[in-house]
Amino acid sequence: MSIQTIGIIGAGTMGNGIAQACAVAGLNAVVQDVSEAALERALKTVSGSLDRSVRKGTLTEADKDTVMSRIKTSTSADSLAGTDLIIEAATENEAIKIKILQNVDAIASPGTIIATNTSSISITRLAAATGRHDRFVGMHFFNPVPVMALVEIIRGLRTSEATVEAVADLARKLGKTPIGVKNSAGFVVNRILCPMINEAVFALQEGLASAEEIDAGMRLGCNHPIGPLALCDLVGLDVQLAVMEVLYSNFNDSKYRPAPLLREMVDAGMLGRKTGRGFYTYDK
Numbered sequence: 001m002s003i004q005t006i007g008i009i010g011a012g013t014m015g016n017g018i019a020q021a022c023a024v025a026g027l028n029a030v031v032q033d034v035s036e037a038a039l040e041r042a043l044k045t046v047s048g049s050l051d052r053s054v055r056k057g058t059l060t061e062a063d064k065d066t067v068m069s070r071i072k073t074s075t076s077a078d079s080l081a082g083t084d085l086i087i088e089a090a091t092e093n094e095a096i097k098i099k100i101l102q103n104v105d106a107i108a109s110p111g112t113i114i115a116t117n118t119s120s121i122s123i124t125r126l127a128a129a130t131g132r133h134d135r136f137v138g139m140h141f142f143n144p145v146p147v148m149a150l151v152e153i154i155r156g157l158r159t160s161e162a163t164v165e166a167v168a169d170l171a172r173k174l175g176k177t178p179i180g181v182k183n184s185a186g187f188v189v190n191r192i193l194c195p196m197i198n199e200a201v202f203a204l205q206e207g208l209a210s211a212e213e214i215d216a217g218m219r220l221g222c223n224h225p226i227g228p229l230a231l232c233d234l235v236g237l238d239v240q241l242a243v244m245e246v247l248y249s250n251f252n253d254s255k256y257r258p259a260p261l262l263r264e265m266v267d268a269g270m271l272g273r274k275t276g277r278g279f280y281t282y283d284k
Contacts, residue, residue: 007083016042017145023070105130115139123156133158185250200228201259233272
């Protein structure tokens with residue numbers, strides 16, 4: 001099938017990044033969120049990102065205007081009715097996602113594919129919230145979406161081959177490299193990455209080194225482009241905690257136990273860049 005118009009549920013960091021990637025690739029994006037303020041912030045974020053491209057000379061002002069014109073926003077879920085693909089990019093909470101998916105399944109056209117951007121939750125279980133197991137798939141983008149080149153394509157137990165091929169083709173159209181992943185908690189990247197970040201939090205909690213020293217150790221000693229604690233701030237401490245909780249509950253293995261410091265910082269509202277404070281302090 002030809003995917004030309006993509007509906008995106010959630011106007012947060014991932015949602016606005018996916019919208020930008022789609023619009024830059026010449027596709028139409030409809031971003032739906034219950035919060036008008038969130039939608040306004042999303043458009044402002046995309047505009048600011050494109051402005052940086054204009055300053056670098058990789059985009060003209062006319063190009064920017066064209067890209068922005070391809071992104072529509074709405075607080076009504078009904079706005080997603082005519083889309084070819086709907087990507088759920090809400091918060092990493094299974095109950096919230098199931099409620100959203102049940103609602104959008106009733107609105108979407110029968111042939112519409114529904115994808116979830118979950119970073120850890122079972123695709124088969126989320127698909128069960130809809131009446132379209134064969135046209136439901138995981139499409140996990142990485143933050144920041146306009147920059148990161150990978151998309152994990154996760155099939156549920158009953159996801160059709162045609163659905164997998166359609167979203168993989170879309171990922172390539174967006175300039176991404178898709179990798180096929182089986183449905184298992186955390187998939188591939190977060191199954192490996194999040195426990196490493198969690199161990200860095202344990203190291204900080206135990207006073208082995210400062211946040212700056214831990215990050216320098218991994219950057220300079222392992223050639224990582226960014227340290228694990230700075231990366232956690234970028235991803236969001238709440239997202240990191242949510243993934244670790246999914247891993248811990250699914251595998252029942254103590255190696256996935258979330259660091260107590262991580263949980264306490266989330267409880268304190270220190271979620272990283274998006275709140276201005278995490279392991280480091282940021283200007284909001």
